[in-house]
Amino acid sequence: MQTPDILGSGPGSSVAPDLQAEPASSPAVEISHLRKTYGSLVAVDDVSFSVTEGEIFGILGPNGAGKTTTVECAVGLRSPDSGTIRLMGVDPQADKPRIHEITGVQLQSGAFPAKLRVGEIIDTYRSFYRHPADAGELAGALGLADKRTSYYRSLSGGQQQRLSVVLALIGAPKIAVLDEMTTGLDPQARREAWELIEHVRGRGTTVLLVTHFMEEAERLCDRVALIDSGRIVALDTPAGLAVRAMGGKTVRFLPSAPFDERLLSGLPEVTAIEHDGHHIVVTGTGELATTVIVALHAAGVEARDVRVDASTLEDAFVRLTGRHLHEADEGEPS
């Protein structure tokens, strides 16, 4: 897949390297060996992960993978069959009031009475919390500022969705749990929602984001857990997952003159060199294209017809689960 990541300006490569390793500070969310069944259906099977304070952690997978069940267990809406869950050290089953105080939850489904006004709903939910966020600021950030006097029933689907995000954040939660936050939003609204989430994280909120949008996970998440059939199949940074799935990036070019391949194979970024007719295909990681071009240039060789490919999270998903994320989703609204 073509990538705009040549200069390393993409979100994946801006991730601090230490996030790929074990989280440094104590976790905001710690889930270990979570298992939840509905009758004979195993919805979640031995899921473990931990999320650092201030991290945006993505749970990515097709519908029915167990994403929603995982977060519903995390916020105490469902009780796990086995495994332990701690949010800021609190067990959701043992101390629900405290969990409700520190989490803000946006559920996939959920509506409000048709004849309540948007402002009335927001103000009511705001009054549930002792240290709430600024209602006007949040409503403005999600494009609902001029809708405060509108009845709920007059909102479009996207506006209802944004209201639901406002309500998840109105209590200024320490941990925001957002389940399919941008489903049903147009691209512009989706970008605004992403900016808001980054802003909220900037103020120290930990974000647990369930999504099946690759772009959303790549853009927002520090780390992503790929879930399929109730199990985590991979957990890494979006860039790290992509590298693991496809062996990194490839640079394909036509050299202006023959050159000694050891010139490139000695570089730390390069993992393999192949020939494709007159073209050379170099596989590797990091700033591969720049490194290769600079090295060739130093040897007086010009790289022509350069094409850079990098695998994406989508590729990673296909590679790790054997199917396409969106094919798996077709036909289900959520």
Add this chain to the structure above:
Amino acid sequence: MTTLNLPLPRPPRAAFGNMVLNEARLAWRQPGGMIAGAGIALLLLVIFGEIPVFRQTSASLGGYSTFEVYIPILMGFSIAMIGFFYLPGPLVSYRELGILRRLSTTPVPAYWVLAAQIVVQACLMAATLALIVTVSIVFFGISAPQNPAAMVLAIALCMAALFAIGLAIAALARTSGAARGLMAAAFYPLMFFSGLYYPVQLMPAAIQDISNYTPLDAAVQAIGASWVGQFPAARSLLVLAGYALVFGFIAKRFFRWE
């Protein structure tokens, strides 16, 4: 990591006020319940009061007029309309809409929305009953209730019994359609036994015996007795309390918040 070992205070009290306010707004903006609960009872009261033959006392009605007999029946009717039709319906639809589930992710317990509805419906009932009593006294020359304390007790027990039945229906019905069906199935027989269609005093003894143990007739008897200065029969009050307890237990046992 933030330490969270301090005792957790209850959610702000203003939250409940806001929830009550929202339920009141919804009642005002969707006035079907108010019109049905208060309007129909008042309309019938005025119509019956204007029919001359209804104002004549009758020995078969214990020396009271048909109109006088109907006042407590209409009071029971309006309590039943509100408590029965306009409490469970919204509650079940709140469950269907996911509002109860949404609430259970906040510091506010989901049952607060139920409490808020009961507050609003009880106020609506109290206002309706006050209006019926006032209109009867002012426009139709009926003497004021002689034992108002007993009357308040009878009305409170009647509300409790009907709310409990309504909540039990909300607990057992899976959809708001099913809730409406169950409520209608319970409502019309109860109204029959309370004498809405034909005074119970004129029905066969066997039906009167059954009536005595239905909540609305017990309420009508208790309200009627306290109006004329008696203390309601223990049986009436016990029947009402029994319904409140049994159906309250069923509601609590079977209610699902999701």
